[in-house]
Amino acid sequence: MLETSPAALGQIADYFKVLSEISRLQVLCSLRSGSKNVSEIIAITGLGQANVSKHLQILTKAGMIKRQPQGVSVFYEIADPLIFEICELVCDRLSIRLEQQSQQLKQLETLRNSQNIGVTA
Template sequence: MDSAQSAPDEADRVYEMAAELFGLMATPLRLKIISALCRCEKTVGELVSELGSSQPNVSQHLAHLYRAGILARRREGVQIFYRVQNERAVALCRAVCTQIAIEIEDPAALAPEQRLLAPRH
């Protein structure tokens, strides 16, 4: 295979993997879970209480994040504790969410070309 053919294949793979990560993070509850676990590990029950969602719903999203390698878990008796495992994915989430929060709080703070969000009319 020549280098001209492999470069588009590699670029396609990068875009596919990025889209997969963005798809995984495209659920508000998953972003909330990641945020809740940034400082310390928590049990499913603690996350349910903190996030105000049902236990089955939180567990389903935790399972997706665990299978994707974003979170790790450990069992202690009957409790399952979750923690962040992939700091890079968390840093990406934090960067995007922080940028959006800035844009919402003070829309005039950034020039239009610096914004992630289109202006709302």
Template sequence: MLFATLSEPSRLRLLQALQEGSLSVGELVEATGLSQANVSKHLTVLHGARLVKKSRAGVFVNYELADSVVDQLCGLVCAKMERDLAEEARALNG
């Protein structure tokens, strides 16, 4: 279940944005370029997988990484994806 959750690039983008700290849905929309509906849908999945936690701040709901292990895991998975993309780009260019 964990790796299925992390296999979606949009979820990884959200986790990567949350490495900077707690953000609202609107801030995550701005940081990732995803639609509000997509951000909300993916946050529900991430929350269900216990990768993020949420807290209410007035009318806003803020999300943050559940713990430091999620931060480390995201770093590893994102680094792997970046290496793979760089290899693909090099293969296409040359």
């Protein structure tokens, strides 16, 4: 159950703030298939090196990804795959909502067309 203390809600809000940036979502998606170094993440996302580094730092600090030094390189990987379940839940809800809106628009269009037919007849 969600705690309702301001401190607990603040931590939840901070977690979702991290996910509210498109570039960070791109970085997370690039890591879905496994660990990668900065160069690989840049190639996948098309983001600049400074931008990727900034987002990797934020995601690491938030505990969503972890750093794995390997020789002279550093590889990044998802710390908790549950992050993708959260994203899937949101995507599913958005898909349902968009489908409902699409149906409503079709109904309005049908209504408008039937009214136009009555006007021209």
